[in-house]
Amino acid sequence: MHKHFKIYKPYGYLSQFVNNGQKQHRKKLLGELGDFPEGIMSVGRLDEKSEGLLLLTTNGKTSDLINSSKVEKEYYAQVDGDIDEAAVLKLSEGVEIGLHGKKYITKPCNVFKLQTAPDLPERWKKLRNERHGPTSWVSITLTEGKFRQVRKMTSAVGFPTLRLVRVRVGTIHLANLQPGDSLEVLDIESVLDLS
Numbered sequence: 001m002h003k004h005f006k007i008y009k010p011y012g013y014l015s016q017f018v019n020n021g022q023k024q025h026r027k028k029l030l031g032e033l034g035d036f037p038e039g040i041m042s043v044g045r046l047d048e049k050s051e052g053l054l055l056l057t058t059n060g061k062t063s064d065l066i067n068s069s070k071v072e073k074e075y076y077a078q079v080d081g082d083i084d085e086a087a088v089l090k091l092s093e094g095v096e097i098g099l100h101g102k103k104y105i106t107k108p109c110n111v112f113k114l115q116t117a118p119d120l121p122e123r124w125k126k127l128r129n130e131r132h133g134p135t136s137w138v139s140i141t142l143t144e145g146k147f148r149q150v151r152k153m154t155s156a157v158g159f160p161t162l163r164l165v166r167v168r169v170g171t172i173h174l175a176n177l178q179p180g181d182s183l184e185v186l187d188i189e190s191v192l193d194l195s
Contacts, residue, residue, distance in 0.1 A: 002059040010179035015045040052166035074168035079159035097152035
């Protein structure tokens with residue numbers, strides 16, 4: 001029987017269980033965060049500097065389905081500067097980003113400015129503080145997941161991402177997990193409403 005988990009991937013960890021090369025030899029891996037079953041894999045990825053909700057499964061078909069464009073992924077991005085409505089509108093309509101040396105227009109998505117900073121655990125590696133200028137938070141919900149897409153999108157509208165946290169995949173939320181915590185998800189297909 002397949003096993004599924006949700007985990008709060010901390011800042012500084014790779015979204016994988018095995019080192020794939022010399023450069024990754026000293027990197028922190030997900031396997032250090034718990035005793036997971038053999039054959040477990042991350043569903044999608046969060047880059048080393050991103051944090052938040054990551055799903056884990058022993059079922060490759062489930063992984064493929066969740067990674068498809070049928071499932072929404074919501075991110076909270078803390079950006080450099082006080083993001084304005086014009087930038088939010090551009091983000092929601094789709095912006096041009098670079099992808100593997102080519103130009104790519106992102107699909108329309110749901111974006112809004114958060115009026116207050118989200119209640120997230122403090123990051124162990126401190127961000128710059130307010131004396132370096134204002135920051136603001138936006139929610140960005142995508143159905144695609146290109147390489148470093150959210151970071152590239154916010155930069156394209158003039159508000160580079162300082163901190164990026166995935167808070168939702170489908171109907172599964174980060175909820176009250178702390179960095180490094182994991183929780184088994186018993187019926188991932190029905191929770192994601194994919195049946």
